[in-house]
Amino acid sequence: xxxxxxFLNAAGACVRDLPDFARDGQTLKALYAAMxxxxxxxxxxxxxxxxxxxxxxASSIGQEAISVGVASAMRAEDVFxxxxxxxxxxxxxxxxxxxxxxxxxxxxxxxxxxxxxxxFPVCIPVASQYPHAAGVxxxxxxxxxxxxxxxxxxxxxxxxxxxxxxxxxxGIWQLPAVFVINNNAWAISVPRSQQSQAQxxxxxxxxxxxxxxxxxxxxxxxxxxxxxxxxERARAGEGGTLIECLSYRLGDHTTADDxxxxxxxxxxxxxxxxxPLIRLRAHLVEAHGWGKKDEEALLRACAxxxxxxxxxxxxxxxxxxxxMFDHLYADLPPDIAAxxxxxxxx
Amino acid sequence: MTDLNMIExxxxxxSRALEEDPDxxxxxxxxxxxxxxxxxxxxxxQRYGSARVRDTPLSETVIAGMAVxxxxxxxxxxxxxxxxxxxxxxxxQLANHAARLRNRTRGRxxxxxxxxxPFGGGIGAPEHHSESMEAMLAHIPGLxxxxxxxxxxxxxxxxxxxxxxxxxxxxxxxxLYRATSEPVVDDGAALxxxxxxxxxxxxxxxxxxxxxxxxxxxxxxxxxxxxxIEAEVIDLSSLKPIDRRTIRAxxxxxxxxLIVHEAPLTAGLGAEIAADLAEHCLxxxxxxxxxxxxxxxxxxxxxxxxxxxxxxxxxxxxxxxMMEFA
Ligand SMILES: Cc1ncc(C[n+]2csc(CCOP(=O)(O)OP(=O)(O)O)c2C)c(N)n1
Ligand SMILES: [Mg+2]
Numbered sequence: 025x026x027x028x029x030x031f032l033n034a035a036g037a038c039v040r041d042l043p044d045f046a047r048d049g050q051t052l053k054a055l056y057a058a059m060x061x062x063x064x065x066x067x068x069x070x071x072x073x074x075x076x077x078x079x080x081x082a083s084s085i086g087q088e089a090i091s092v093g094v095a096s097a098m099r100a101e102d103v104f105x106x107x108x109x110x111x112x113x114x115x116x117x118x119x120x121x122x123x124x125x126x127x128x129x130x131x132x133x134x135x136x137x138x139x140x141x142x143x144f145p146v147c148i149p150v151a152s153q154y155p156h157a158a159g160v161x162x163x164x165x166x167x168x169x170x171x172x173x174x175x176x177x178x179x180x181x182x183x184x185x186x187x188x189x190x191x192x193x194x195g196i197w198q199l200p201a202v203f204v205i206n207n208n209a210w211a212i213s214v215p216r217s218q219q220s221q222a223q224x225x226x227x228x229x230x231x232x233x234x235x236x237x238x239x240x241x242x243x244x245x246x247x248x249x250x251x252x253x254x255x256e257r258a259r260a261g262e263g264g265t266l267i268e269c270l271s272y273r274l275g276d277h278t279t280a281d282d283x284x285x286x287x288x289x290x291x292x293x294x295x296x297x298x299x300p301l302i303r304l305r306a307h308l309v310e311a312h313g314w315g316k317k318d319e320e321a322l323l324r325a326c327a328x329x330x331x332x333x334x335x336x337x338x339x340x341x342x343x344x345x346x347x348m349f350d351h352l353y354a355d356l357p358p359d360i361a362a363x364x365x366x367x368x369x370x
Numbered sequence: 371m372t373d374l375n376m377i378e379x380x381x382x383x384x385s386r387a388l389e390e391d392p393d394x395x396x397x398x399x400x401x402x403x404x405x406x407x408x409x410x411x412x413x414x415x416q417r418y419g420s421a422r423v424r425d426t427p428l429s430e431t432v433i434a435g436m437a438v439x440x441x442x443x444x445x446x447x448x449x450x451x452x453x454x455x456x457x458x459x460x461x462x463q464l465a466n467h468a469a470r471l472r473n474r475t476r477g478r479x480x481x482x483x484x485x486x487x488p489f490g491g492g493i494g495a496p497e498h499h500s501e502s503m504e505a506m507l508a509h510i511p512g513l514x515x516x517x518x519x520x521x522x523x524x525x526x527x528x529x530x531x532x533x534x535x536x537x538x539x540x541x542x543x544x545x546l547y548r549a550t551s552e553p554v555v556d557d558g559a560a561l562x563x564x565x566x567x568x569x570x571x572x573x574x575x576x577x578x579x580x581x582x583x584x585x586x587x588x589x590x591x592x593x594x595x596x597x598x599i600e601a602e603v604i605d606l607s608s609l610k611p612i613d614r615r616t617i618r619a620x621x622x623x624x625x626x627x628l629i630v631h632e633a634p635l636t637a638g639l640g641a642e643i644a645a646d647l648a649e650h651c652l653x654x655x656x657x658x659x660x661x662x663x664x665x666x667x668x669x670x671x672x673x674x675x676x677x678x679x680x681x682x683x684x685x686x687x688x689x690x691x692m693m694e695f696a
Binding site: 079080108127129130131132148149150151180181183184185186211212213214218219220280281285286342343345347348349352360363364366367 | 399400402403404405407425427428429430431432455456458459494495496497498499635665666667668670671672673674675677678684
């Protein structure tokens with residue numbers, strides 16, 4: 025069985041020739057900075073939730089390379105359809121920190137992205153984003169836009185029919201779509217082994233006639249390289265690809281979860297050595313002169329930016345009750361407009 | 371006899387059923403070692419083993435569809451859908467199969483299964499975790515839909531659902547899971563499905579509600595009593611079938627009926643009750659039947675959630691209007 029694609033191993037050593045983009049120090053530093061920024065956002069979001077200032081939150085700690093790597097391979101005109109754990113990709117695509125805080129704070133305005141206007145908001149009903157991606161890809165194919173639809177879901181999402189059904193039609197119609205599995209080894213308390221007997225989740229592509237590839241999802245270079253290849257195929261009219269990114273959920277499922285109920289700390293701790301930041305930092309230090317000062321400056325900049333965004337979010341007044349109605353339809357039917365009046369008075 | 375909250379009472383009923391009937395099997399997402407995200411099944415896998423308390427892969431279609439298949443062969447599946455918002459893909463199995471297999475086979479095959487799902491808002495959960503779409507389920511011929519309002523009623527009604535020879539959707543008002551405790555006897559006694567419960571007596575006005583909204587309904591009844599208006603409070607309990615007789619009898623006495631539900635107004639169950647009263651109690655009515663419900667909006671995220679939920683104030687305003695009408 026082929027080993028998962030990897031360029032930087034957990035220790036940060038190059039185990040195969042780097043793709044072109046990864047020879048460029050600036051590019052790697054940008055990827056690193058995006059992952060650090062994401063991690064900082066995660067930490068702040070969890071802290072806000074713990075102090076009652078944010079809703080239930082799904083941390084992506086340890087899985088930043090998947091999201092950032094995938095998004096960094098995409099073009100602006102592509103469309104991103106993330107699950108609820110892909111903050112890094114959303115941020116790379118131009119969703120703002122304030123918007124993410126608003127969303128997770130329970131404010132719909134967080135989905136009204138100023139940046140990537142065609143991207144989907146996060147998808148909570150697991151796996152239901154894959155059929156959307158097929159539809160987005162159909163529109164792209166039909167209109168000849170040259171774009172590609174990129175959906176991400178968890179290992180658990182591959183157990184839903186939606187996943188297979190969507191992948192199947194992507195195969196038949198040769199739609200420009202890339203499905204990425206963020207395999208973090210857990211779906212709340214259900215381990216990967218209880219999700220499927222398939223040796224690799226990427227093997228699920230076989231039944232649809234599409235190529236499936238398993239890669240090391242903690243190596244942002246591997247993620248970006250595999251996604252770039254898949255995007256090229258899609259743009260060339262060669263159809264879809266399934267990419268399974270192996271990672272590990274270092275944190276609880278969400279702030280509402282207590283993972284100690286179902287998994288041992290001994291299982292978790294070795295994975296801290298494999299997480300994506302350590303290895304890229306080691307490589308940057310070795311190959312691109314990344315120093316202590318650079319690291320400190322980056323951490324400080326991320327902290328300041330995230331804190332400032334959190335302050336802006338906290339200072340944002342909730343919408344008036346009437347907002348429930350404002351975007352329900354293009355034209356609010358008079359029948360329902362009467363209810364909006366009642367909501368205002370309540 | 372101990373004081374239990376609703377989640378504990380549900381767990382006790384599940385345990386009792388597992389204990390008494392070897393054909394009872396539980397399955398769902400995270401119901402094993404995690405004990406369910408709300409802990410309804412906490413400790414049950416340790417007690418009854420992983421053959422009877424099973425974690426499924428992430429698939430609601432499989433959960434509901436397997437329950438159908440297993441039920442036809444003598445098992446008694448009590449399956450969990452983690453949140454009602456994820457039940458939609460199971461509706462195919464419920465509407466097209468569970469609810470009609472008996473009819474299609476003229477009684478040869480049947481579906482004695484229970485599908486449990488937490489529902490309703492008010493706990494600040496993420497999107498898709500707070501809706502109340504019970505009317506969609508109550509619209510399906512062949513199904514029973516049950517909603518408890520207290521720990522003791524949850525215990526008795528869940529046992530009844532499990533013993534029922536036909537499919538039952540058991541909707542759990544999650545806002546009440548830990549809201550109150552009361553003594554619950556583990557006597558294995560089922561409450562009848564299909565009976566509404568009169569929770570408070572009064573002669574001036576009938577308030578009909580179910581699930582978590584009974585909290586606001588009770589509070590409104592209490593406030594009305596302070597003004598000398600005696601409200602009768604009816605917990606519908608069974609959304610299908612509906613205990614029309616109990617509601618009619620109450621309204622024949624009070625002449626006024628106000629229905630309170632969290633679900634959106636249009637085509638909600640309040641409409642069914644109002645229509646029934648228009649058909650059968652016209653001459654008893656002293657005021658138009660009124661509904662205080664959620665709005666016809668998408669359930670808002672948590673910052674506006676409170677503004678969606680029917681408030682005691684709205685219930686009181688409607689009640690006052692009705693009292694002033696006649
Ligand atoms: C259809 C559906 N069923 C159940 C849930 C509740 N739920 C939220 S996340 C989750 C597990 C998802 O696991 P996975 O797909 O591996 O993604 P991860 O959370 O690990 O990123 C479940 C069961 C849901 N959101 N959607
Ligand atoms: Mg997972």
